[in-house]
Amino acid sequence: MKTVYNTATSLDGFIADQDNSLEWLFAVEGGAPGSEDSDALKETADFINGAGAIVLGATTYEWILEHEGDTPWPYQAPTWVLTHRELPRIEGDLRFASADTDQELRDLHADMVRAAGGRDVWVVGGGRLAADLARLGLLDEVAVSIAPVSLGGGAPLLDGRVRLRALEARLVGAFACLRYEVVRD
Ligand SMILES: NC(=O)c1ccc[n+]([C@@H]2O[C@H](COP(=O)([O-])OP(=O)(O)OC[C@H]3O[C@@H](n4cnc5c(N)ncnc54)[C@H](OP(=O)(O)O)[C@@H]3O)[C@@H](O)[C@H]2O)c1
16 A cells, blocks of 8 residues: 555646646646546556545645536545645545644554545645645655646646655656655655
C-alpha cells in the first residue's frame, strides 16, 4: 500500500495554467492520462481505479465539479476534499475536512490509509498538499505524466522542497512518464 501523488504536469512544472485551466492538457494528441479513450495511458487509469482512498484540495474539487457538470462524483473510493469552506456536495463518498496543523494532516492520512484497506491512496493535488504530505514523510511516490508543453506559470506541481529518487522513465504516447520515490530525511 502506497500514498502516491499521480498527476499530469507541464514540462515546466505546472498542473494548471494561470487561469486554473487544463485545456493545454486535453489538447495533447492521444488524450490525457487516465482518459478512457487513451489505451497508451491506461496504466494511469488502472492506478486511479485501483486506489482505495483519494484526497484533493478545494480548487481541484471545484474544477472537477465545474467540468463534470451535475453528475455523481466520478470515483468509487472514499474521497477527502480539503477545504475551509462549505463546498457544493454531490452524490458520492465525499468527506470534507481541513488539516491546518501537521498533526491534523497526519491524522487525516491515517484515516485515509485505514479506509483504503490495503490499497493505494491517490493524492490528486494540488502541489502544496502533496509537498506537505512529503514533508511529513507520508508520501511514498510521485508519478508524473509530463505533457509536451510549457505554460510559463500556474499552479505548481510541488509547492515545497521534496527530495526524490528516480524509479522509472518511459515515453507513453506524447507523455514522458516518470516515477519517483520520495526520499525521507
Ligand atoms: N494536471 C492535473 O492532472 C491536475 C491534477 C490535480 C489538480 N489540477 C489542477 O491544479 C490546480 C490546483 O489548484 P491549487 O494549487 O489551488 O491546489 P488545491 O489543493 O486543489 O486547492 C488549494 C485549496 O484547497 C484547500 N486546502 C488545501 N489544503 C488544505 C488543508 N490542509 N486544509 C484545509 N484546506 C486545504 C484550500 O482552500 P480553501 O481554504 O479556500 O477551502 C486551498 O486554497 C487546480 O486548478 C486543479 O484543477 C491538475
